[in-house]
Structure formats: C-alpha cells, structure tokens
Amino acid sequence: MQFAECEPGITLLNTMLAESEHGWGRIAMITGPPGSDKHRVLHAFTDSAVKSGATHLSATCLRNEQNISLGVIHQVSQSLSAALGEVPPALQLLQEAVFNAGPRGIRPEDLNWIGVTHGLWEIITNHARDGAVLITTEDVQYADPVSLDILLHFINRLHAANVFMVFTVNEGPNGVPLRIQSDLMHHPQCRRIKVSPYSSSTISRIAQTHLGIEPDDPLVAEIHRLSGGNALLVRSLIEDQQNAGGDGTGLVVHDGFSGSVSTLLHRIGSTPLRVLRAAAVLDASASPTLLAEMLHIKQPTVVRTLEWLAEIGLLGTDGFRHPAAREAVLDSTEPDALRELNGRAAQLLHATGVQPTVIADHLLAASTMSEPWALDVLREAADQALATDEYELAVRYLRHAADLCSGDDERVMVTLALTKATWRINPSTATTYTPMLMRAARDGRLTGRDLHWLLTCVLWHGQYDEAEELFALLERAEQDEGQEGEGSAAWRLAADHWVASTHPPVLHRLRGTYRPSPLREGSERHPAHSYARTIAALAATLREGETEAALKTAEKVLHSVQLEGCNIELVEAALSCFIYADRIQEASFLVENLFALAERRSSPTWLSVLAAFRAHIAERQGELLEAVEYGRLSLRTLPARSLGVLAALPLASLIEAHTEMGQYQEAEQYLRQPLPETVYQTRYGLHYLFARGHYRVAVGQLHAGLSDVLKCGTLMRSWEVDTPLLIPWRLGAAGVSVVLKNNARARKYLELHQALPHGHSPRIRGFALMVLASAEDVGRRPPLLRKAVDMLQDSGHKMELAHALARLSHSLAALGETDKARLIGQQADRVGRRCHAEPLRQSVASTFDDDFGMMTTGNDQNALSPAEYRVASMAALGYTNREIATRAHITISTVEQHLTRIYRKLGVNGRNDLPRLFSSKELGAANGNVFATEDSEHLPGPASVPL
Secondary structure, three states: OOOOOHHHHHHHHHHHHHHHOOOOOEEEEEEEOOOOOHHHHHHHHHHHHHHOOOEEEEEEOOHHHOOOOOHHHHHHHHHHHHHHOOOOHHHHHHHHHHHHOEOOEOOHHHOOHHHHHHHHHHHHHHHHOOOOEEEEEEOHHHOOHHHHHHHHHHHOOHHHOOEEEEEEEEOEOOEOOHHHHHHHHOOOOEEEEEOOOOOHHHHHHHHHHHHOOOOOOHHHHHHHHHHOOOHHHHHHHHHHHHHHOOOOOOOOOOHHHHHHHHHHHOOOOHHHHHHHHHHHHHHHHOOHHHHHHHHOOOHHHHHHHHHHHHHOOOEEOOEEOOHHHHHHHHHOOOHHHHHHHHHHHHHHHHHHOOOHHHHHHHHHHHOOOOOOOHHHHHHHHHHHHHHOOOHHHHHHHHHHHHHHOOOHHHHHHHHHHHHHHHHHHOHHHHHHHHHHHHHHHHOOOOOHHHHHHHHHHHHHOOOHHHHHHHHHHHHHHHHHHOOOOOHHHHHHHHHHHHHHHHOHHHHHHHHOOOOOOOOOOOOOOOHHHHHHHHHHHHHHHHHHOOOHHHHHHHHHHHHHOOOOOOOHHHHHHHHHHHHHOOOHHHHHHHHHHHHHHHHHHOOHHHHHHHHHHHHHHHHHHOOHHHHHHHHHHHHHHOOHHHHHHHHHHHHHHHHHHHHHOOOHHHHHHHHOOOOOHHHHHOHHHHHHHHHHHHHHHHOOOHHHHHHHHHHHHHHHHHHOOOOOOOOOHHHHHHHHHHHOOOHHHHHHHHHHHHOOOOOOOHHHHHHHHHHHHHHOOHHHHHHHHHHHHHHHOOOOOHHHHHHHHHHHHHHHHHOOOHHHHHHHHHHHHHHHHHHOOHHHHHHHHOOOOOOOOOOOOOHHHHHOOHHHHHHHHHHHOOOOHHHHHHHHOOOHHHHHHHHHHHHHHHOOOOHHHHHHHOOHHHHHHHHOOHHHOOOOOOOOOOOOOOO
16 A cells, blocks of 8 residues: 655655765754554655665664664674675674574673774775665664664764665653754754554545545545554554445444554553553543552653554543454453553442443453452442343353352342342253252241242143242241231232142142132332232133233233243243133233333343243134244253243243144144153143144144143143143043044033033133034034134134134034035135135135135126115125124014015025125125134134144
8 A cells, every 4th residue: 555644754865865975974864653654654765775885784672672682783784795795894793793692692791882883884885886775673662772773883983975764763751762852863863754653535545545435425434543653553443344244334343453453552551551451441440640649650641542542543532442453452452461451440440430331241250359349330330230231241240159158147148139140041040040049948048029929930841849949938937927928928828829829739739729828908118019919810721711900910010020030931921811711912922012112122032931831722712823933942941851841831822833834743742852851730831732632633643642631631620720721621522522423422511511610701712612512413514613713713814714614614514514515615715815724724725626716796786775785795705694683783584574575676686596696805895704804803813723
C-alpha cells in the first residue's frame, strides 16, 4: 500500500540528502507514535536513495537487545564491510571483539574505544568521497549505550562529511525519550520529521483503492473511529474486510485487527502497557483515579498516558474503541498478573460501592480472593443476575460463593440457591447438589418452602425414596411450627395435592389414600397458601371434573406468574386445569403467552416445559405439525434425561401426532427413547401409555394396544383420578374391542363410561357417540355420528371431528347413500387435510371407486330463498325434519313446507336427490359448519385412540 502521508517526509529527506552531497552532513529524526508510518517513510526514502547511488549502512534496534554492547554499531560495521568488499583493520578489531564477547557483551577493557571509533569514522568518510553515505537506525530509543555514544561521535563530526544519518524513534506519552532529545534532536544539523495519524480523507482514498467503495461510504468513518488514524490499525481493518469478502454493509473486525493491537502492545513501553492492562480489567469502571490507585502511579501520569493511548488509536473517549482491542490486551497478559489485577480491582470497586455484579466478575477472575465481604457480594450479584435472566452467570457467582463458605448454614443456603439457579438451565445438572441438600433437610436446616421445592426436584427425576423422606420431614416441620405458623402446613398441603395429582403412588405408599385437610380460614395472604390453592385446583379438576372455582384460580395464576425458577409445578397445575377441563382454546392462548415470556427470559428448563405443553395442546387441537414442532423443540432444548418423568409428555404428543399423520417409523423412534421406570407411576406416564396404545392399534398390534389402554385404567382407578377428562380409557378400550369384533365387551366399557359422574365435555361425548356407533348395526350409526359431528364441530378438537365425519361417510356409503357419503367424505377430507392426517384421508377416499373430487352445483339453486337454501342444505346432509327445525329455530311444519317448495323449484323427487346438487363448501357455508371453511376460527384437536 502507498500512503499519501509518506510523501512530505520523503520529499524532505531527499532534499536533505542532496544537501549532504555538497559536503554538508545532515541528521533527520523521524518521529511518530507506535503503529505510525515512520518505518514506511524511512524505507521508501532509503530505496530511492540507494537507486540514486548512495551507500546504505543500516541498523535496527530491538527492545530485547538494548543491553548488548555495540550491537547497533556491529550492524553498521557489517553493512560497511559489505559495501567495501573487504574488512579494514578497524572493522576487523570490532568484529573480533564482538565475536569474543561474553553473555554481557563487550567490556570497556576489551577494546580500544577511541581507536575503533576514529577508525570507523575514517572508513565512512573516505567512502563518502565517492558518493553519499546514508546511515539509518530504526527505533534508536532501543540502542545500547555504547553504540549510542559512538553514533554521537559520528554526529559531532558530520559538518564536513557527505554523510546523511536518519533515525526513527517512537514517541511515548512524554514525547521522544529524554536522551534522544538531548543528544540527537537538539543537534543543530538535525531536522525532525513528525509522522501523523491518517486523516479521514486519507483513509477514504485507501479504502476506495483497496475495497472499491465510495469516498463517503460509512465504512470509512467506522475505520477512522476504530483505528484513530493509526496506520497499522487502518491497514489491519482493511485487510480484515478484504479477507472476509465484506458486502459493504458493516465493518468486519477479525484476527488482523487483534494481531495489530497485540503488535502495538510490544511497542508502547512499560508504563502505558500497565495502564492499558488495568484499563482492560476495569473496563467500564476505569477512571484516572482508580487506575492511579490500582497501579500506584501518580494521577497526572495516568491522565497523560490515557490521552496518549487515545492518540495512538487504542482507547477512545469511553474506553476501548472496540471489544476486540480489549480482548487482545487481556489475552496478552500473564494469567497470574491478570488475577492480581482483578483482585485489586475487586477491592477498589467494593470500596467505591459499585454494582455487585461488577465486583463479582472481578472476584471470579481473581479466583483466589477470600475477603470477608466477598461471599455477600457474590450472593447479591447472583440475585441480580437471576433478575435479569442471566442464569449461567448466576450459577458462576454461586459456585464461587460456595467455595468461600466457612459455616454449614452458609454453605446450605448458597448450595440451595445454586441448585435453584442450575435448575433453570438443566435440572439434570442440579441433581449434583441433591445429596447435600438431603443431608441439610435431615439436619433441620431447610424451611418448609425449601423442603417443598426439594421434594418437587426429586419427584421430577422419579426419586421416590427421597420424596417419601422429604414428606415426613415436611410433616415434622409442620408439627414443630404449631398453630401460630402457616407456612409449613401450606407447603405440606401443596405437596399433598401435587403428589396426589401427578405422582399418586408416593402418597398412597405414605398414607394409603388422598384426603387433604382444608386450608385454614384467614390465611389467604400467605404465599404458601396461594400456592397450595392452585395445586388443589388441579386435584379438584381430576377428581370432580371441571369446576369454575378451579379455573378461576388457575387463570389468576397464569395471568400473573413470572416463571420463577421454583414454580414450574404451579404453572403446570394451572395449565392442566384448563386442559383437563377441555377448555382447549383458552389453554392454547395462555400457553402461547407463557411461551413468549419464556423465550424472552431464555431459561432452557422453562422453554422445554412450555414447549411440551404447547405440543400437548396442539395435539389435542389436531394441529399435528405444530405438535411435532414443539415436541421436538422441548426435547431439543432439554434432553429427555434432563426433563425427567415429564419427558413422557412431549414424547406422547410426538407419538400421537406422527401416528395420526401415518408416520409410523417416526412414532416408533420416539417409542424407543429410554424413560425412567418411575414414569409409569406419574400422570405423564398415562399420556405416554395411551399414545403408545394408539400407535400399536394403528399398526395392527391390537392386543398390545388394548393392554396399554387397560393399564391406564388400572392405574387411574388405583390413583383415584378415574376421569375421561384425563384419559378416556374406557372409550379407547371399547373402540379396540369393536375392531377385535367383540361388541359385547365394547358395550360393557361404554356402559361403565356412561356411569361416570362426569365426562360431559363435547370432546368426550362426541368420542363416546363415535364408539357407540361403531358397536351398533350400520343402519343405526348415522344418527349417532351426526350427533357426534354436531358436538365436535364447535369443541376445538379437529381430529375427533375428522374421525366422526369419516365414520359417518363410511356408514352412509355402506347403506348405499353414495351421494351423501361422498359429500360428508369431502368434509372429512377437508378437515383431515388441515390436520395432515393422511391415513384418515386415504380411508375416506378408498370408500369411493370413482373420482373423489368436489361435486358442482346446479343453477336452479338460485331460485331458492335464503331460508329455503338453508333447509335444503341441511336436508342434503341427512338431518331429519325435527333436527332441521331445532337447528333453524322453526317448526317442523315450516320445514315440511320449505321442502315441498324446494323439490318443486329444483325439479327433484325428494331429499335423497339433494346431495347431488350441493358442494361440501356450499353446505358448510349455508349451515355454518366449522369444518367447511379453511380459515375457521374454531380449531378442533387430536384423536384419542379413535378406533
């Protein structure tokens, strides 16, 4: 790259070289900050001088060689030997002395200094009679003292020699080093050439040449801002952009820039480097006062150094110009030095009272600090991190805090907080701390609230022995608390409800039955009682059916919950109240809002749990693709092992959805997922068993499928949660019995179902009618199935609706009513297509030998009035006159009158001819059937073993 800032310096140097050729020796000092174009100016001038015939003698000074005596002069002498083609005596003496020198270099007694110096100068001046001699020394500030003395000897004799001496020197915070200023720059023959940072216009020309961008491109300003005009940084930013193939939409900052920053660190000197490292450690907290105290440097020196670091492009007005620069500084610092700096920073920042998270970061980086105040700072910082959903950070703080604990009580409290924070990230990892917390529980170090939370943790992973022990400890805590306390009693009651609803065998082993005591009057304000009341609502829903009181309690919770780390069962209980009450639309709305909140808060555990519930609800609605999407998301966010027994819920949704879609291999893959054996002792296990039964029936394993369904029934009866709102196992068993040609057994299960005190949701009633119709003779099926369709079309369960329509179509086809069967089959196909239920669609299509397309309508329908059209469409669907009268809110006589006029206007003999004249879409539009429109707001749900 060629840069415009080089040109003025090169021109001046050429002028001075011409002057030296007239016998007037000259000195030039090229100064500039680290990373400037000093060396480029020198090299460009040197090239032109050599081309013009000058003899070039050169030396480069290095920081790590400045203690080697005569190191610089030795380099000059080697260049001189090469130029002469021989080694004069003076040079030979010097080279021999250098060769024989020990590790510390040449000692004064080893050499005749005056003789060597005069001898070298004489050789140089003799050679200069034939042409100019150019002597260049790069980074002269690092020259060894002996060599610098000899260079000064040469300078003092320049006045009558054709010799031009050019030096480069770094400018630091205090300008040019003092000895260089006093001994070299103040010489009357010395001219200073100061190389400045690149201007914005220069950067624009460089970027235009190398990046092909316009002069006013925003990249130019960004390069100037990040580099401060430092030539080295400018070049690296442009190279990063070239290497990345940038599209011009943003500046790429990569390894080139970081490497250039690291290069500058080796050139800026010790004090600026210390200040820069301390600034990198303090980051946003850095100030001249803190830096001075941290480094034990006077504040004016720190201020001057910071200003200089800003001038050379490493710092800006608000700290580092780019995070990559700070990272490069930290990476270059030795680990021990970095720990020491962070420890000092933590002490200073604690004294100034900054945010605990800032101090805690330094404590983590210092790693070995054990100040008395450190534990409290770390715990407070963890609380702040959790409040802003930075779970990983909170865990880091608490792990370090645990290492600093000195007493048992302290360690228990910190470990409990650590376990809760870890739980939000991965419940499986949190089990690491369970043994210690169990010991603390036995020692009486945990409150009722903490015992309850630990109980939910061990239940999550099916650790029932620990759960039973914690139950006993909760009861003991309640007894110890007595009448004056309310907390432990409420937490014990919440545990009763939760275990009875979700892990019934645990409670049955402890007490034999579920008989919770009521909440005490006047205790509503205690948070534990609010918690217990919500869990009780789930228990009531499972045992008593839908209750408005339970739903109101659940809704209040779901509208106010904040997804804290320890209230998953609270949210799950509230959601389950709506799901098991068949308020599926409301459940869908509520879980979507909670899922959006979980996404914002970024807790893997919450995301996985709520994704599992979204899958469960979507599967019930018949949104099979959505069920698969969220089921997979749940298991991808947390593996099944981390989800514990709850993993059965997303797995059940995935098995059900894939089975309904005819994707049996995919369903089988999820059935192969390992689950803990204790999952079958949970409410989640019931859903999994029922889904597995559905799959087995679908693939022809009828007896195995029936066994799974009956096992659900056995468990539900023994757990006292025998409600079809949870699992309609009797209807499932009846359906399988019909397929097995055992209608008597099917009717037995149906009678048992009808005897239940609840189960009157549209979904359950529609499902029951479908199974009942299957057990009847074909001629008695259509009325039952039409009732099922009526119940299901507004229920929000699309798959059951699709199955009811398909069975109605099959029944009508078996009775020879082909036109009606086709019409209903088209409705079933439409709903099945929305659900992606391919087996159902294929079963409907296979009923008809001819084309299963939509039938077109005749023009004579235009002669019908709106009322007649509605009556005609319902008659075409097979409704009786009484049913039409009920649905249209008219008398039976009026229906008969309408039909008489309809037959006459359309020229048909009777109602059996009507289906040929209507398409399914028109019938749906006329009757308001939800299943006839693509964009219906009624969104029905999944099939429950629709056999």
